[in-house]
Amino acid sequence: MITIKDKCSCCGCSACASVCPKHCITMCEDDEGFLYPAADENTCIECGLCEVVCPVIHVQPDVEKEQRAYLVQHKNEQVLRESTSGGAFTAIARWVLDRGGVVCGAGFSTDFEVVHQWANCYEDLRMFRNSKYVQSRIGNTYKEAKQFLMEGKCVLFSGTPCQLEGLFSFLRKPYENLVTVDVVCHACPSPLVYRKYLEAQKKENRI
């Protein structure tokens, strides 16, 4: 059973919660609002899967591969304006949608929470554009990604490097139809701080 003794040994990727066959792991906020797994001892069957998929416990060895770097700027001015940097994400996502694929990214829910969700048309990519400087909730999206991949769909999964490491660990094998986009990310701010910011904005009638 996964137990977080030292918070430095958890990146909050949600792979453990996603893989648990008994659904006994919940991602809960700590005092500062960051998400960590909490396991229910009573329903845990000690299968150990949560530890198997933990990217911090089982660090994957670096595999040497050819790397290429590109400087990219989206040609569409509106896309460029709505993106944080050059809009490479939208261009890559379009490539996937054009092949009948689906795209997962961090967008706002109706109550302004930042959650991972799916898009299957070009217009919906808009919700993922622009950096939301807060830890996004993965929810069931790793499981849904696996389902799409097994059905043979082309899947683009975007997020922080920690979230993608979590996805790779959760999937436990490479898929040719998986495309990933991770943002350059030094760290994720806390959802609690973000909620306090929203409350302050509401008080001043700014939203």
Ligand SMILES: Cc1cc2nc3c(=O)[nH]c(=O)nc-3n(C[C@H](O)[C@H](O)[C@H](O)COP(=O)(O)OP(=O)(O)OC[C@H]3O[C@@H](n4cnc5c(N)ncnc54)[C@H](O)[C@@H]3O)c2cc1C
């Ligand atoms: C939490 C966070 C930390 C960052 N830290 C740095 C940094 O240290 N240095 C730096 O130079 N840039 C940082 N960035 C900026 C980031 O690298 C740029 O936003 C990105 O390169 C923009 O590329 P784009 O214009 O193609 O995408 P955009 O269209 O601007 O962004 C869309 C992509 O960002 C993803 N995304 C947005 N918010 C989140 C989130 N909360 N969690 C996971 N994925 C998200 C979407 O899923 C989508 O893939 C950070 C961004 C985030 C979200």
